Amino acid sequence: MREIRFDRFGGPEVLTLHTDAPSPQPGPDEVLVRVAYVGLNPLDYKLRDGSSGKAKELELPAGTGREMAGTVMLAGSGLDDAELGSRGLSPGTRVFGMRAPGDLRGVAAEVIAIGADELAPIPDEVPDEDLPRWAGLALAGLTAIASVHDTAQIQPGQTVLVHGGSGGVGQLLIPMVLEAGAERVWATGRAANAERIRELGATPIAYDAEDWEAQIRQETGGRGVDVVLDTHYHSTFEPSLDHLAEGGLAVALPTLADLTPAHEKGVEARVPQIKTGRDRLDRLVQGIRAGNYPLEVSQVLPLSEIAEAHRLLEDGHTRGKLVLDTSA
Ligand SMILES: NC(=O)c1ccc[n+]([C@@H]2O[C@H](COP(=O)([O-])OP(=O)(O)OC[C@H]3O[C@@H](n4cnc5c(N)ncnc54)[C@H](OP(=O)(O)O)[C@@H]3O)[C@@H](O)[C@H]2O)c1
Structure with missing residues (x-):
């Protein structure tokens, strides 16, 4: 599968697209997600250049990206069909979410394994064209x-x-x-x-x-x-x-x-400390459904142009969100 990795801290050029990355295995409380879009955040370049306080916890080579939208493929051994269904995360469901703060694996890949509690279903009425916005919502x-x-x-x-x-x-x-x-x-x-x-x-x-x-x-x-x-x-x-x-x-x-x-x-x-989890993601869904959070996506770039996306982000003048399309 395609995945972005970097093997040393540095400028946007250290981000490399790999086309032969192995598909991850989900842990017991994780699901496998086919990622459609990845939302970018300043934390991404701070981890990439090593300036984030969390960079010392990174093991290189590392993946990149913290938030995304995609579709549930299958679940880990600790989540049976009934459990997945009760969380609204059955295979085929469109979801959005972000990595827990302590989980430094990336999401800029075609397929990721991610904790089931870090995901929430995207309402059925949302058209697929709107998925980039959901990819940039969680963080x-x-x-x-x-x-x-x-x-x-x-x-x-x-x-x-x-x-x-x-x-x-x-x-x-x-x-x-x-x-x-x-x-x-x-x-x-x-x-x-x-x-x-x-x-x-x-x-x-x-x-x-x-x-x-x-x-x-x-x-x-x-x-x-x-x-x-x-x-x-x-x-x-x-x-x-x-x-x-x-x-x-x-x-x-x-x-x-x-x-x-x-x-x-x-x-x-x-300084605020971000907390992840399903209850908070559901709160965002409610706000979107009520029409209260009209978050804007200013640009969708192909996954292969991630270095250019990081350059834009580092300019510090992003309007709304920058999002990557993993299919391009
Ligand atoms: N504590 C946490 O858990 C946490 C979580 C998420 C993000 N963060 C941090 O929060 C910060 C913002 O993140 P973000 O995703 O919103 O970044 P962003 O999308 O890149 O937005 C940066 C904003 O700063 C504005 N800006 C630039 N220069 C300015 C100036 N001199 N005066 C006023 N505004 C100015 C830009 O607007 P113009 O284009 O109009 O200048 C732009 O809207 C980052 O440092 C990020 O790392 C912290």
Whole structure:
């Protein structure tokens, strides 16, 4: 089968398409999935270049990719037909999901073995043309749940600033924050993405065309916001600390974010920890079915062009999600 692997840490060129990879065997609580599309995430290139904190746990050569959509083929020895059926994961079912945080095997392959609890069925009414969106849903969606609910615990009436509102996670943070009852949400992004941010329900702040700090100061009457959800972090985290209301919270998404500047100022700051599992995936399905999470896929590239996809991702200006088609 076809599979992407890399045998050393480095640039996108270390990603190699193998056409003769052996099909994996499912463990007792795993299912075998024929992968249709793979969603890409910044974690993919941080694992590939070795800069992720998790990279030291990787055994090379390694696979790549964390989330996908595909079709259940068969189950491991611990899952009989009745068990699979009760989970809605019978062979032939279309599913989406992501690897558990401790499972560093890739998903950019024609066939993968993956824990049954890391998958959820895609509703029957979803047309196949929509599968790329489902491939890019699990990691961004579960990150948004971890950020909005577990970490920030957004309450009705709060005001929120999202940095990077049109990115993969940003496009789910905005609707989830609004769903939780936030009174007002601002989101930064380039001017080119302002309309998309507005469609998602936030007030756009074009950081490349105006002074976002002056704008947030003016629009909050100098009070600042209750919560900052910062997907960008690099140039936004420290200045954001000056735009938090008394007792406010700064949430930085990059796992290795240094929170010291916040702590030195006496500001509460946290990094969300993603949790996987069926209950959380089902929550995303409900949100999609209700029409609340209109996640956008900006580009679908062939699996064979994964290096180019990583280059695009590393630019840091992905709109919505980048997805790979394993059949091409
Ligand atoms: N803690 C966790 O468990 C967890 C889980 C998932 C992701 N993450 C991390 O979260 C971060 C975001 O992930 P993602 O998938 O959303 O990335 P992404 O899709 O690449 O989005 C990046 C976003 O940043 C915006 N951006 C770039 N420069 C900016 C600036 N100066 N000010 C404001 N926004 C700016 C871009 O918008 P423009 O194009 O408009 O500039 C883009 O929307 C990554 O670091 C990722 O590793 C953490």
